[in-house]
Amino acid sequence: LAAYYRFVVLFFNCLLTFGSYFCFDIPSVLQDQFQGNLTCPNATVINGTVDCVEGLGMTPQQYNLLYAIYAWTNAVVVILAGFLIDKLGNRFGVFLFSFLCVLGSSLFALGSHFKGSPYLLPLMLTGRLLFGSGNGSLTIVQKRITTFWFKGKELALAFGLTVAFSRLGSVLNFFLTQKFEEKYGMQWTLWGGALLCVLGFTSAVIVSTLDKIGVRQLGLDGAIQEESRKVRIQDVKLLSVRYWLLVLTIMFFYNGIFPFIADASKFIQDKYSYYSQEEAAYIVGAVYDSLVVLSAIVGILIDYVGLRGVFALASAVFTLPVFGLLAFTFVPPLVSTIWLGVTYSFAAASMWPSIPLVIPQATLGTATGLATSVQMFGVGISNLIVGQILGTKSSETKIPLWRWQRMMIFMLANTISCIVTSVLLNVVDHRQDGILNKTTRSQGRHKKAPRTRAQRNLK
Numbered sequence: 526l527a528a529y530y531r532f533v534v535l536f537f538n539c540l541l542t543f544g545s546y547f548c549f550d551i552p553s554v555l556q557d558q559f560q561g562n563l564t565c566p567n568a569t570v571i572n573g574t575v576d577c578v579e580g581l582g583m584t585p586q587q588y589n590l591l592y593a594i595y596a597w598t599n600a601v602v603v604i605l606a607g608f609l610i611d612k613l614g615n616r617f618g619v620f621l622f623s624f625l626c627v628l629g630s631s632l633f634a635l636g637s638h639f640k641g642s643p644y645l646l647p648l649m650l651t652g653r654l655l656f657g658s659g660n661g662s663l664t665i666v667q668k669r670i671t672t673f674w675f676k677g678k679e680l681a682l683a684f685g686l687t688v689a690f691s692r693l694g695s696v697l698n699f700f701l702t703q704k705f706e707e708k709y710g711m712q713w714t715l716w717g718g719a720l721l722c723v724l725g726f727t728s729a730v731i732v733s734t735l736d737k738i739g740v741r742q743l744g745l746d747g748a749i750q751e752e753s754r755k756v757r758i759q760d761v762k763l764l765s766v767r768y769w770l771l772v773l774t775i776m777f778f779y780n781g782i783f784p785f786i787a788d789a790s791k792f793i794q795d796k797y798s799y800y801s802q803e804e805a806a807y808i809v810g811a812v813y814d815s816l817v818v819l820s821a822i823v824g825i826l827i828d829y830v831g832l833r834g835v836f837a838l839a840s841a842v843f844t845l846p847v848f849g850l851l852a853f854t855f856v857p858p859l860v861s862t863i864w865l866g867v868t869y870s871f872a873a874a875s876m877w878p879s880i881p882l883v884i885p886q887a888t889l890g891t892a893t894g895l896a897t898s899v900q901m902f903g904v905g906i907s908n909l910i911v912g913q914i915l916g917t918k919s920s921e922t923k924i925p926l927w928r929w930q931r932m933m934i935f936m937l938a939n940t941i942s943c944i945v946t947s948v949l950l951n952v953v954d955h956r957q958d959g960i961l962n963k964t965t966r967s968q969g970r971h972k973k974a975p976r977t978r979a980q981r982n983l984k
Contacts, residue, residue, distance in 0.1 A: 531674040534735045535683055538670050539690035540728035541619065544721030545626045545660045547694035548633075551718050552591055554702040554806045556791045558711055559583050559591075563641050580711070581640055585924070589912030592787045595653045596905030599661030600898045606662035607894015610669060615736055618666035618890075619729035622659040626722045629656025634715035661901060663725070664691075665893045670736060672881050672889060680881070681833075685824025685874045692813040692820075694721070699810025703803045764892060767957065768883050770950040772896045774837055775876050776903040777943035781844065781936045782869060784907040786812060788915065788932070792851075793858050795923050800858075808859050815866025816873070823874045833882075834951040834961035836875035841943040844868045848940065852933030882960050910935060 552559055561580020610618040633652030639645040667687055675683040698718075706714045786809060793805040800808065827836060847865045850856045884892045914932050915924050954961045 530735075530739055534674055534732060534739060535671065535686065537728045537732040537735065538667055539687050541623065541663055541667050541725050541732065542660065542687075542691040543694040543728075544718070544724045545630070545656070545663065545694070546691045547698045547721050548626075548630045548656070548718035549595070549660065550695050550698050550786065551702055551715065552588065553787050553790055553809065554699055555580075555706055555711060555714070556588060556788070557794075557802055558706065559588050560585060581637065581645060583646070585915045586912040587646060589784075589787065589908045589915075591649065591653050592784070593905045593908040593912070594650050595657035595660075596783075596901040596908060598654045598657035599901030600905060602658045603661045603665060603894040603897040603901070604891075605894075607665050607890040607892070607897070609890075610662075610666055610894070611888065611890035615666050615670050615673075616733040618662065618669075619733050622663040622666060623722075623726040623729040625655050625659025626663060627659075627719065627726050629653065629659055630715075630719035630722045634712065634719050637712050637715050657901075661897055662894075665890060665897060668877065668880075668893050669890050670732065674739075676881060679824070679828050681827040681874050681878045682821060682824035684878045685820035685870075688873045688877075689817045689820035692816045695813040696810050696817055699806045699813065703806050764884060764888070764895070767950065767953050767961075768880070768892065770946055770953060771837075771876065771879055771883065772899050773946040774841070774943055774950055775896060776900045777939050777946060778841060778844070778872050778876070779900050780903045780907045780939035781848065781943070782812075782865070783904045784911045785848075785865075785936055787908065788911060789858075789862070791924070792929050792932075796926060796929060797855070797858060808862055811859055811862040812866040812869060815863050816870050819867060819870040820874065823870045827871075827874050827878070831964040832962050833875045833879045834947070834954050836871050837879070838944065838947040838951060840868045840872035840875065841940055841947050844872075844940050845937065845944075848933045848936040852930045852937070879961055907935070907939065 557578045558580035560583050561578035563579070563582040565577035565579045606618070606622070629652050631652070632655060633649050636645055636648030636652055639648060668684070671683045671687055672680065702714060705717065709717075789809040790802065790805045793800050793808055794802060827833060844865065847861045847868070850861050851858065880892055880896060881889060911932055914935065915928050951962065
């Protein structure tokens with residue numbers, strides 16, 4: 526099989542989640558519209574800004590519930606999804622979960638047409654629930670396909686590129702959504718996000734076909750089916766303490782990322798009053814800008830150096846100043862969001878690719894599903910806590926600074942917890958075989974690769 530084939534697979538594999546990640550963060554850019562008043566009959570312009578924003582009339586608590594239900598759905602569904610993918614294969618997963626993304630984003634967009642009615646929130650929450658069922662599970666299939674085609678060869682680079690493509694969708698959302706909404710309105714903006722999810726479904730068809738052809742040419746179709754038949758739910762007991770410490774490290778790190786991004790645009794406008802909604806969205810998007818620019822470079826570096834456990838710890842340590850600056854200083858927020866994007870790049874390229882190193886290969890889908898479940902459960906709880914910290918009265922057009930400081934302190938607490946679990950992870954890894962902190966060359970000598978034949982054929 527030609528060497529470039531796996532990179533063609535990687536390209537369409539990356540596109541699986543491009544549209545869904547664009548769609549996921551639309552509420553973050555349009556937070557003012559989601560929480561805006563149903564009507565603005567007496568709106569006035571003060572210093573170039575309107576004192577009333579017309580929108581869906583959600584409270585901050587209801588708005589954060591849109592993110593929380595997405596996270597909780599992930600937490601429940603991805604456990605079963607990971608096991609099903611191990612049992613039934615990647616092709617089953619990409620079709621089902623990309624379809625759920627299309628269905629959920631469409632229902633979410635449909636809900637916005639019921640502004641002012643009791644159907645709005647249930648419809649939009651149901652849409653986010655279905656969307657969360659699809660998108661969280663789709664990332665598991667994406668990681669599983671990436672691991673199969675790149676295990677032992679540029680794995681961190683491949684993981685970094687999939688994250689970069691996904692977050693490119695988020696970047697374009699932060700750059701384009703505000704302008705699109707001003708021109709066409711919220712309803713058409715949300716339908717545009719649903720249309721991008723259709724792109725993911727199209728990519729699912731292509732990557733499934735490429736995966737099927739490639740596996741058949743490698744002569745591994747029968748072996749993979751046999752391996753899948755051996756997967757049992759009891760295999761969860763084979764997951765080690767090192768795996769669970771890695772999972773907790775991932776959870777606490779993302780607890781400080783996703784809830785922050787969900788409310789960061791509003792935070793920047795409230796604390797730094799000289800930024801418009803559009804400028805605030807650009808500043809928040811810098812987290813993903815940095816990730817997109819750095820992911821490939823960081824992936825190559827980690828593939829070359831190894832030391833994944835050390836990089837995971839360093840990512841958490843260097844994230845601490847970000848929330849401190851935002852909470853207690855008036856340093857321009859762009860400094861903090863770029864900084865956060867850099868540490869996020871190193872965390873994503875070191876933490877997730879570590880999972881295949883510490884688990885049996887046959888349980889990769891189940892293990893990734895559990896990791897995603899724990900991560901999203903933590904993020905969902907964090908979204909709810911942030912909603913409580915920021916208050917529940919929609920009449921508060923400007924949230925007091927002391928509430929924002931409490932939110933940032935909560936982000937700091939999660940980052941400190943991440944440091945603790947990553948230190949324990951490195952200690953346990955050192956006492957065992959030290960696989961996480963070996964260099965790439967010594968990993969190659971140490972690891973038993975269950976798909977040696979595939980790797981030979983992929984040369």
